[in-house]
Amino acid sequence: MDLTLHVWRQKGPEDTGKLETYKAKNVSPDQSFLEMLDELNDDLIKTGQDPIAFDHDCREGICGMCSQVINGRPHGQQELTTVCQLHMREFADGDEIFIEPWRARAFPILRDLIVDRTALDVIMQAGGYTSCHTGGVADGNTLLISKPVADYAMDAAACIGCGACVAACPNSSAMLFASAKVAQLAVLPQGKPEARRRVLAMTEANLSEGFGNCTNHYECEAACPKGISVKFIAKLNREYLKSMIPSAME
């Protein structure tokens, strides 16, 4: 099939960008979206043009590196799918496709479709861990964790940190990202001792890194390729409220 692509091109963070139009010809429906772009890039190189820069790595939907807004939707129209797992059979011959980078002030564009997501790392550094030492920990079965709790923690932990939630949020908030880690560690006995400090630190970092506030649009959940639920944001809110209670009263 033949497609018309409108791709965001931008030299560097300080440059202004714009949409450029390209034709992708003889696209096979069995190709992945990124393979289609690979091929377009090969064509661009051969005709002396600059290939399109885009982030990608594992190409199996788990590393969280790929990040493109396709026709207004982060990771494209297929639910629970990253761009790298999106296949061209989801498109029809003659389609026009708009490809843009994640847009959020906290994610400066580095080039074309590549953005800088260091801000997400900073949120994790603020408190997305248990302060256990290497070695010197108890046997794995010392603290029992019921299956529903373990499953809940796993649901939250499935976040791949791609930032689609931020890209989809009308406020560019990273609350779903932060909440997934807060919720995971808040329900596990290993994470409870630091739950109070963690929720405060991670939510503070959300603002200081330039993300917006959550106003319950739930676009994040709809865009998340891993189906992280906004119930974790509710959990984060609950954890925040709990943190207001002086510990002596708990």
Added chain:
Amino acid sequence: MILDGRAPTGPIETSWDKHRFDMKLVNPSNKRKFKILVVGTGLAGGAAAASLGELGYNVEAFCYQDSARRAHSIAAQGGINAAKSYPNDGDSIYRLFYDTVKGGDYRAREADVWRLAQVSNNIIDQCVAQGVPFARDYAGYLDNRSFGGAQVSRTFYARGQTGQQLLLGAYSALSRQIKNGSVKMFARREMLDLVVVDGVAKGITCRNLITGEIESYWGDAVILATGGFVNVFYLSTNAMGCSVTAKWRATKKGALMANPCYTQIHPTCIPQHGDKQSKLTLMSESLRNDGRVWVPKKAEDCARHPGEIAEDDRDYFLERKYPSYGNLAPRDIASRAAKEQCDDGRGVGESKRGVFLDFQASIDRLGQSTIEERYGNLFDMYYKITAENGYERPMRIYPAPHYSMGGLWVDYECMSNIPGLFVLGEANFSVHGANRLGASALMQGLADGYFVIPYTIAPYLASLTPGQVKTDHDAFKESTENIRAEMDKLLSIKGKKTVGELHRELGNVMWEDVGMARSEASLKHALKRIPEIRDEFWNNVNVTGGALELNQQLENAWRLADFIEFAEMMATDALHREESCGGHFRVEHQTDDGEAMRNDEDFCYVAAWEFKGVDKAPELHKEPLKFENVKLAVRSYK
């Protein structure tokens, strides 16, 4: 040269404990004076950086991705082994040790494997403490499953995302140290040179992938944890950015490359379709627990819908050939068996390079909901890629390059032959021998990072004065200039072929000639073709863009240049190893029924290759392997 791995002697059961006591320590107040560079932030690198930072060392960590959380360890699905023996089914440290040595086809160093098995239990405890949501049973205890041909249930798992969860655990520990200021993180950096001063590793040269600047970093020790090299086959299950570059640059500075021919071809990957594919996708081998592998008995049936092929006309070849292990035969054996069926003209799918993985029997026995619960995410993944429903018709699978058992040579303390250069995880050669068992890559990465290097780096550091060589040393200047010159050269060729095209060419040669079955003729053919591709690369590649900018074509070109040089060493190693063992199968060395034939008499050693220059044959050094605890035997899974 005969190499000495400096493995401890005496009873294996106490070897690590004794060695740990014998090693020198670094005084706590001196630790912060030492700077350690850690390249790669996967399980091994991330765990090492976090643990060393916590100990008080001054650590700088590097990765090519945009975040330390994205290394390809994240893609491991199945699980991680440990000798906890929670299910009370006869497991022990000794059994894990024994299985790993045997599974590696007797080409690993015994003491290293023992240590791995011993610390495996600590890893589970560590990960649980970090909040890794391992699967639990209803009583709240950790759940185990049997995996990858093990006869005990020793695999811990976190849904289908074990690698991801373990990496996020290491990443969280690393994040904590970054916050504390003990680790400084440099993302989007590609290591392009090892700086060696008077024969000792003292730093690295990197390219900042955002600005294009060539940067120097000094360290009292350099740790490489840069993963595997199977992207030399172009199509593999590795991430697109996985490369041999860091390891190869160290090799070119004198580090020895050990057993590069041991590459693992994983049996349960989604077959290739068309010629435009950029990578192959692996599905967890746990699928083989409930799926039966078969091909039609008659070649003419191959084009038919699998549902129309009668039970009697199906060849369940793994069950036929290996009655006791059946569909759970180790990876190398299962892969080769699949290739044999396809070579016999009985492959399925458009390309005829595929075999069926059939869940019908299990669905009938357990119900579809159970299968969905166990493998739902894999069926979804399969559907996304192939648009076929695995519940309704058998999946198609085919082997794909997956893991490199070979890597930089290291001694027992994970130090390479270059003092000060340590190598961890998949990047080193040590514990998997010629074949890696399922669920043991995660185990090795974390073992090296959390529980080996924090101890074994101390004796080296204790022997030197910290901070003696810094980036103002001439060696850094020289390295930077060389790398800049190389970069200018790559950018000035402006030929006709793209990096992608040349990589595909190299991949074709490697897959056909140095792939699952190798012969003297094929290897010699490869050794003729690789230099041709190298010449074409350096004369006809087209790398667009400039030096001082984000330039992905340049990144890929550099990686490919190293793959091409490395490929020659790999083929040379495969040609020299006149035996079949583990992931290395030489068609000249097989039994009458097609099984691998090892030659312990002549090849029971580690082949460590010294780079002598491009276009020059590498020099072979040997480390003889002694098996004092596990008796050398023919590996049989019948």
Added chain:
Amino acid sequence: MNLFTNTVGRKILMAVTGLLLIAFITVHLIGNLTVFAGPDSINAYAKALHDLGPLVWLFRLGMLALFAVHITFGIQLYMENKAATPDPYAIEKTLVTSFSAKTMLYTGLIILAFLLYHLLHFTVQVTNPAISAVNLPLDAASRPDVYSMMVLSFQKVFISLIYIVAMVALLLHLAHGISSWVQTLGWSTGPSQDKVISIGKVLAIVYGLAYIAIPLLILARIVK
């Protein structure tokens, strides 16, 4: 206290003040609906309120505080969110959010403007002095004739329109606001989320229609 600076803290303040304001409009609505029971009911209700004396002022101060917090942080959140969000996508697509969620600031501002008008109209009684209770004769029980004031006011199309438009804004504001506080206070648990959102919308419509009914029925001369 990070309640006033933290992103979640302020969100919770918005939810709590919003919830109290909903409580207020609930009571206010019930009181006002007495207009349908005839002059005696609503005039009695108005007198009872008035007779609370200093309590009325205490209540008014409380309301002022609630509004101040709700409005201040509402605007602050909006400004911050605006600053966090760069140029829009070439193709703007939202999947699950609603018109009401996207227009919270605007409906909020409309309600604020209306509130000022409403106070001037019925409390201070300066917008239409001729038909204000202060200038109308007392009712049979010698109470200010609130009923007549309402009927005479809403018989004017212009005044009714202002009220109807404002109540549509309130409806929209509540359509996001009601379900939102359930989430913000951490009471939603995932599967129940969709139901909560639907119930919130239904309630918003109930409030909106009930409020709109007053001017509308008077304007239509059904209530005279």
